[in-house]
Amino acid sequence: AQSVSQHNHHVILSEAASLELGCNYSYGGTVNLFWYVQYPGQHLQLLLKYFSGDPLVKGIKGFEAEFIKSKFSFNLRKPSVQWSDTAEYFCAVNYGGATNKLIFGTGTLLAVQP
Amino acid sequence: DTGVSQNPRHKITKRGQNVTFRCDPISEHNRLYWYRQTLGQGPEFLTYFQNEAQLEKSRLLSDRFSAERPKGSFSTLEIQRTEQGDSAMYLCASEVRAGANVLTFGAGSRLTVL
Numbered sequence: 086a087q088s089v090s091q092h093n094h095h096v097i098l099s100e101a102a103s104l105e106l107g108c109n110y111s112y113g114g115t116v117n118l119f120w121y122v123q124y125p126g127q128h129l130q131l132l133l134k135y136f137s138g139d140p141l142v143k144g145i146k147g148f149e150a151e152f153i154k155s156k157f158s159f160n161l162r163k164p165s166v167q168w169s170d171t172a173e174y175f176c177a178v179n180y181g182g183a184t185n186k187l188i189f190g191t192g193t194l195l196a197v198q199p
Numbered sequence: 200d201t202g203v204s205q206n207p208r209h210k211i212t213k214r215g216q217n218v219t220f221r222c223d224p225i226s227e228h229n230r231l232y233w234y235r236q237t238l239g240q241g242p243e244f245l246t247y248f249q250n251e252a253q254l255e256k257s258r259l260l261s262d263r264f265s266a267e268r269p270k271g272s273f274s275t276l277e278i279q280r281t282e283q284g285d286s287a288m289y290l291c292a293s294e295v296r297a298g299a300n301v302l303t304f305g306a307g308s309r310l311t312v313l
Contacts, residue, residue: 089241117300129242129290129304136300175241185300186232186255189241 087112087180091190098166099198106161106193108176117179118159119187120150124172132174135159146170168199203305205291211311212281219277220308222291230294231274232302233266235259237287245289248274281312 088111098104110116120132133144140152150161159176173194177187204223212218224231229250234242245264246256250271260266263281268274278285288309292302 121304128306131301131303134301177241179300185230185294186244186247187242187302189243191239191241 087178087188089176089178089188089190091174091176091193093193094191095194095196097196097198100168101165102197104161104163104166104170104195106174106176106195108159108161108190110157110159110176110178110180110188112157112178112180115181117181118150118152119177119179120144120148120159120161121175121177121189122172123175123192129175132161166195166197168197171195171197203291203293203303205289205305205308207308208306209309209311211313213313214283215280217277217279218281218310219275220289220291220310221273221275222305223273224291224293225295225303226272228293228295228303229271231268232292232294233274233276234290234292234304235287236290236307242290245276278310281310283312286310286312 090109092107118135121129122132123129133142135142135152143149148163152159173192175192176190202225206221232247233245236242244257245260246266248268251268263279266276288307290307292304
């Protein structure tokens with residue numbers, strides 16, 4: 086079945102620490118990959134996306150993600166987190182087909198301590 | 200404000216009552232999606248419209264749920280005979296055109312069934 090796995094459910098970091106959040110998907114064909122972020126009390130916002138081309142994609146606020154096809158992974162990274170990065174992060178995959186519906190992971194709650 | 204407007208933002212109801220949520224997408228967006236998010240989970244796809252046509256429904260959408268988009272603009276999601284298990288955040292998202300592959304989410308409508 087088409088699924089998305091986020092292995093880190095809750096991450097606590099100190100400011101300036103580096104961040105890497107894991108995301109794996111289940112399908113071996115062509116996929117479009119996304120990271121969404123939800124800040125406390127706010128709506129889901131697109132952080133970055135990968136459709137094709139350079140597997141290292143850069144998003145807003147210094148985030149980047151790397152698509153590794155052989156590992157079915159799309160991990161999110163940031164070299165130095167800030168307190169304002171405290172949020173819930175969702176990986177999402179579009180497995181194709183007519184609907185363009187997204188399959189979301191369960192999310193990773195990131196708490197950055199000042 | 201994301202441009203996707205959802206009302207009401209919060210709804211508390213007693214089990215067995217009917218509730219209706221409304222979503223106003225970004226005006227030029229012709230695809231509209233409904234998702235449901237429960238605590239500790241990522242958003243789950245419910246259904247989507249292209250203009251006024253409802254093109255796919257998830258198995259999560261029992262026969263107590265009905266969604267409409269009568270003129271291809273706003274959409275409503277009705278839940279009849281609510282159950283406690285329906286308590287969730289109901290998210291609406293719109294997409295500028297088929298294949299654009301980027302969803303803009305609203306703030307959501309939170310339903311609590313007592």
